[in-house]
Amino acid sequence: MSTENFETIAIRTQSERSQFLEHSTPLYLTSSFVFEDAEDMRASFSEEKQRNIYSRFTNPNTSEFVEKICKMEGAEAGYAFATGMSAVFSTFAALLNAGDHIVSARSIFGSTHGLFTKFLPKWNIETSYFDVNNLDSVEALILPQTKILYAESPTNPAVDILDLERLGQIAKKHNILLVIDNCFATPYLQNPIKFGADLVIHSATKLIDGQGRVLGGVTVGKADLIREIYLFSRNTGPALSPFNAWVLSKSLETLAVRLEKHCENALAVAEFLEKHHNINLVKYPFLKSHPQYDMAKKQMKLGGNVVAFEVKGGLEAGREFLNRIALCSLSANLGDTRTIVTHPASTTHSKLTEADRLEVGITDGLVRISVGLENVADIIADLNQALEY
Numbered sequence: 001m002s003t004e005n006f007e008t009i010a011i012r013t014q015s016e017r018s019q020f021l022e023h024s025t026p027l028y029l030t031s032s033f034v035f036e037d038a039e040d041m042r043a044s045f046s047e048e049k050q051r052n053i054y055s056r057f058t059n060p061n062t063s064e065f066v067e068k069i070c071k072m073e074g075a076e077a078g079y080a081f082a083t084g085m086s087a088v089f090s091t092f093a094a095l096l097n098a099g100d101h102i103v104s105a106r107s108i109f110g111s112t113h114g115l116f117t118k119f120l121p122k123w124n125i126e127t128s129y130f131d132v133n134n135l136d137s138v139e140a141l142i143l144p145q146t147k148i149l150y151a152e153s154p155t156n157p158a159v160d161i162l163d164l165e166r167l168g169q170i171a172k173k174h175n176i177l178l179v180i181d182n183c184f185a186t187p188y189l190q191n192p193i194k195f196g197a198d199l200v201i202h203s204a205t206k207l208i209d210g211q212g213r214v215l216g217g218v219t220v221g222k223a224d225l226i227r228e229i230y231l232f233s234r235n236t237g238p239a240l241s242p243f244n245a246w247v248l249s250k251s252l253e254t255l256a257v258r259l260e261k262h263c264e265n266a267l268a269v270a271e272f273l274e275k276h277h278n279i280n281l282v283k284y285p286f287l288k289s290h291p292q293y294d295m296a297k298k299q300m301k302l303g304g305n306v307v308a309f310e311v312k313g314g315l316e317a318g319r320e321f322l323n324r325i326a327l328c329s330l331s332a333n334l335g336d337t338r339t340i341v342t343h344p345a346s347t348t349h350s351k352l353t354e355a356d357r358l359e360v361g362i363t364d365g366l367v368r369i370s371v372g373l374e375n376v377a378d379i380i381a382d383l384n385q386a387l388e389y
């Protein structure tokens with residue numbers, strides 16, 4: 001049966017049934033696979049046959065997970081990784097050569113920033129950054145040796161929205177690859193390939209797992225690029241474990257219903273915060289007051305589960321707010337069933353100078369909430385009491 005419908009793809013894309021005719025996909029905890037005879041083995045290794053050889057290369061559980069993400073993102077092929085960061089690193093390592101150059105949004109995930117500033121320069125790969133609110137500045141940064149244009153939307157933690165179609169046009173015009181980390185939106189809310197992305201990366205650890213259990217990552221996109229990434233990964237070993245792939249593939253079955261509720265709760269939280277007297281600013285892509293509201297509406301199905309806001313009183317007020325939180329969790333993860341509150345200026349981004357923080361939209365009082373699936377009245381009640389400092 002062929003369908004375009006997200007929920008059906010998520011549930012009915014399944015690895016081939018075994019002789020036991022199980023209903024739900026079993027777990028293939030096996031490091032290797034056997035061959036019928038010498039000829040079977042030869043043909044498998046020469047890739048005349050498409051089949052599983054060794055779980056560092058492929059495994060039925062990882063293949064099922066990858067196939068679902070490919071269908072959801074409209075991608076030709078993909079490869080699954082142990083973490084989101086191994087997906088990011090392996091994508092760059094497979095596609096770039098010494099001397100190549102990256103143009104990246106300034107507001108990107110912290111470890112990706114670390115990769116660009118601390119590690120890729122060891123191989124003489126440099127990165128130039130553009131301000132996410134000024135895409136006019138992108139083209140001037142592109143050099144003859146630029147190979148990749150990189151961005152995330154919505155951004156973390158300031159939930160800014162980047163015009164993906166515009167980035168796609170710029171990449172095309174300059175014949176460079178557009179790579180988008182689509183972690184905050186998930187394939188349910190946004191499909192960057194439609195807007196011109198060549199590759200899409202996910203940390204599956206976040207909303208794809210959705211229950212704070214396992215780590216995982218995936219890169220999907222054009223088949224020739226995925227082939228390079230696959231060959232790199234087959235030799236270097238960042239593969240997703242079959243167990244985690246099995247968990248993540250099950251998680252995808254409920255991604256649509258979970259995201260509907262996450263986004264409904266997040267919008268309610270954002271609307272509550274917007275009216276609160278102790279708040280300076282609330283940013284949520286589907287609030288009319290968001291500076292890129294129209295862009296968010298154009299490229300996203302719903303606003304996502306992350307709300308950013310600024311408490312009055314700066315750094316100390318942010319810390320005080322966190323100390324008063326009772327129900328929600330103080331944790332580094334996001335995209336969990338449990339609502340998570342973080343204060344970037346005193347934690348994840350405390351090593352940056354205030355000027356550097358401001359460049360990526362992190363004011364001292366900025367709080368990020370990853371809105372979960374608890375009853376939204378309870379989430380709001382907790383935030384409300386914590387704001388009465």
Ligand SMILES: *Cc1c(COP(=O)(O)O)cnc(C)c1O
Nearest residue numbers: 083084085109181183203205216
């Ligand atoms: C968490 C995250 C990553 C890294 O994923 P891990 O699974 O933690 O390695 C990359 N990009 C974004 C936007 C993230 O939120």
